[in-house]
Amino acid sequence: MSVQVLLPGALAPLAGGARHLHVDPRGGTLADVLDALAAEHPMLTRRIRDETGQVRRFVNVYVDGDDVRFGGGLATPVRSGAEVHVLPSVAGG
Amino acid sequence: MTDLLAIGTRKGLWLARSDDGRRTWALDGPHLVGQEVAAVSIDTRRPAPRVLAGVQYGHWGPTVTWSDDLGGTWHETDSGAIRFPADTGAALGRVWQLRPDTAARPDVVWAGCEPHSLWRSTDGGCSFSLVRGLWDHPHRPTWEPGAGGGAVHTVLPDPDTRRVTVAMSTGGVYVSDDGATGWRPHNRGISAVFLPEPPEYGQCVHKVAADAGDPRRMYAQNHFGVFRTDDGGASWISIADGLPADFGFPIAASPSVPGTAWVVPLVADVQRMPPDGRLRVHRTRDAGDTWTEVGAGLPDGVWTAVLRDAFCTDDVDPAGLHLGTRDGCVYASADEGDSFGVVAEHLPDVLVVRAARLP
Numbered sequence: 045m046s047v048q049v050l051l052p053g054a055l056a057p058l059a060g061g062a063r064h065l066h067v068d069p070r071g072g073t074l075a076d077v078l079d080a081l082a083a084e085h086p087m088l089t090r091r092i093r094d095e096t097g098q099v100r101r102f103v104n105v106y107v108d109g110d111d112v113r114f115g116g117g118l119a120t121p122v123r124s125g126a127e128v129h130v131l132p133s134v135a136g137g
Numbered sequence: 138m139t140d141l142l143a144i145g146t147r148k149g150l151w152l153a154r155s156d157d158g159r160r161t162w163a164l165d166g167p168h169l170v171g172q173e174v175a176a177v178s179i180d181t182r183r184p185a186p187r188v189l190a191g192v193q194y195g196h197w198g199p200t201v202t203w204s205d206d207l208g209g210t211w212h213e214t215d216s217g218a219i220r221f222p223a224d225t226g227a228a229l230g231r232v233w234q235l236r237p238d239t240a241a242r243p244d245v246v247w248a249g250c251e252p253h254s255l256w257r258s259t260d261g262g263c264s265f266s267l268v269r270g271l272w273d274h275p276h277r278p279t280w281e282p283g284a285g286g287g288a289v290h291t292v293l294p295d296p297d298t299r300r301v302t303v304a305m306s307t308g309g310v311y312v313s314d315d316g317a318t319g320w321r322p323h324n325r326g327i328s329a330v331f332l333p334e335p336p337e338y339g340q341c342v343h344k345v346a347a348d349a350g351d352p353r354r355m356y357a358q359n360h361f362g363v364f365r366t367d368d369g370g371a372s373w374i375s376i377a378d379g380l381p382a383d384f385g386f387p388i389a390a391s392p393s394v395p396g397t398a399w400v401v402p403l404v405a406d407v408q409r410m411p412p413d414g415r416l417r418v419h420r421t422r423d424a425g426d427t428w429t430e431v432g433a434g435l436p437d438g439v440w441t442a443v444l445r446d447a448f449c450t451d452d453v454d455p456a457g458l459h460l461g462t463r464d465g466c467v468y469a470s471a472d473e474g475d476s477f478g479v480v481a482e483h484l485p486d487v488l489v490v491r492a493a494r495l496p
Binding site (some may be wrong): 052055059085090091092094095096098100102103132133135 | 194195196197199200211215216217220221223226227228229
């Protein structure tokens, strides 16, 4: 299956400048999508997850428009053709 | 002859260069713009000097990055230079300290991090291994974070032996005599005003510096109290008499003159500001027996603080001193603190300064 990952501009340089990536996860969860992303773009994926695998505190991930933090987290099901949207949250000063 | 001063701030890194013996400085930056740079080192042991920086990419997490061309390009290990092993269940919070070892150990670099942990690199800082002896120490679960977070913030490798000394807030001073495998607390004599009885460990030691003449003589700026040890940390005595305040964050020792060290006193505990708003350095020439206020050129009307790593010497004789404030001013002295000039103003909060004469 193929999933589209949408990146914010701040992360695009770590994906060769691309804002849209297609990944082919081995399974059907968000964790599988991020694992597939890590295989291709390890530095990019470190910006999204820490070394325990958790999505960083101020990073929001949406699957087909739903914030996974209020859903299944890394176990959120991801269908073929889904859109996984990575966004920075509003934080800082 | 070029002197380099690296200035890490809450929103980027600046590099200042002096080509006239540290009289004037040209500022270059920001590098790593927008990123918190809490740790930086200038490693002059390499053919090309390496600037190593511990950065926090805002929302995107911490890492170590380096430049071998004085900021022209920056590099990062794909998988991350510092990654907690899976069995620890921990994740890197912040890099607080990057410390190149001696010239005799040219590829070794130490890192002190949050959560409380010590790391060792044998490839010049591209990748680090967790020092298990300290991580697995039975005291570690009871080390508490200070206001800035719980971290190993000081690493002092002995130049002649396998001894390594670390300090942390809180936790205090720990020493290893076997190359960082076994660790013992070394805090006897250091106060802990926030605890009912003087503890074996748990002190809030803000910074430790080693004397130029004897690495077993060290100076500590504590959360209240300035102390000296002459026996490698086994016992500490107060050397705060003569200072206008015994609180502060940094302490620095001369790289070449035994007995010479500097502190930047702050009124505390609530204010944490220079006494009477006068930003000054206090210098001892006799290992803390007496102190003299120095710092001509440093301003009055200063109601900010100098953080633990925002004060350093360089490796030149006579020593230069470099000082950065939380309101973004940086001052430099080429005469052991007698007088200072302005290097920069209006930067973000200065978190760390490091200086070296480039080979």
